[in-house]
């Protein structure tokens with residue numbers, strides 16, 4: 651963790667600024683948080699947890715890591731980077747937070763693209779990846795040492811109010827009020843959700859009847875002084891040709907828990923499948 655990254659952080663217990671000394675973050679009320687040997691910091695106090703190990707399990711994290719590393723969702727990472735580069739041409743994108751960053755695939759890719767296409771600002775860029783799952787953050791910390799990886803909650807982001815230029819939230823759990831509180835005026839929120847046809851072929855195997863729900867509109871943000879500035883649909887097909895890859899996809903999605911045993915068994919018995927990937931990127935500017 652660099653002093654610049656630490657400078658924006660607040661104590662999750664009393665919201666006082668945190669100061670970095672040695673390998674510890676400490677506030678003036680003497681609450682202290684160790685920076686783990688792997689480089690991340692846990693800013694999720696036990697009283698803010700609803701279970702012993704909240705968020706994605708180690709099994710889910712490993713499945714997502716293998717699936718994403720194989721490049722199946724690379725077009726989503728590319729679309730994310732293109733959208734952020736567009737934003738960065740018009741207004742500063744210096745301080746970025748990935749809310750629900752998982753094992754860090756998208757934030758890592760985004761930072762690599764920004765470094766490649768906008769190298770001038772890269773050295774001073776400050777980035778945070780926040781996830782409620784310690785297992786996810788542990789993996790993320792191995793991936794990119796430039797990011798400040800934090801075990802924390804989207805509901806109480808441990809950064810100063812109005813300190814961020816951009817919050818990204820992919821397939822996650824946006825907390826609208828908290829996000830707008832942490833953004834500077836003119837900052838942006840970029841949200842990625844599944845579209846109605848996302849993985850439709852797999853859902854048809856798993857469920858007797860498939861509901862095609864449209865992606866959320868996030869209209870709550872409009873009431874909080876944001877406006878939607880762009881929307882982009884990303885659609886492509888992928889071919890999964892091993893049972894292991896299909897298993898990994900199943901484990902990293904909510905279908906693993908929503909589906910009946912029969913539905914899961916049907917998916918697990920597949921040796922190959924061609925799938926539609928359908929996602930929507932929405933960008934909101936916070937103008938108030």
Ligand SMILES: C[S@@+](CC[C@H](N)C(=O)[O-])C[C@H]1O[C@@H](n2cnc3c(N)ncnc32)[C@H](O)[C@@H]1O
Pocket residue numbers: 704705706714749750751752753755756780781782783786802803804805819820821822823
């Ligand atoms: C579907 S995964 C998406 C991960 C990553 N954004 C990606 O697309 O690869 C959702 C992530 O949100 C995390 N999560 C769930 N509730 C959260 C919360 N309240 N605050 C922060 N992260 C949360 C989970 O641990 C999990 O890593």
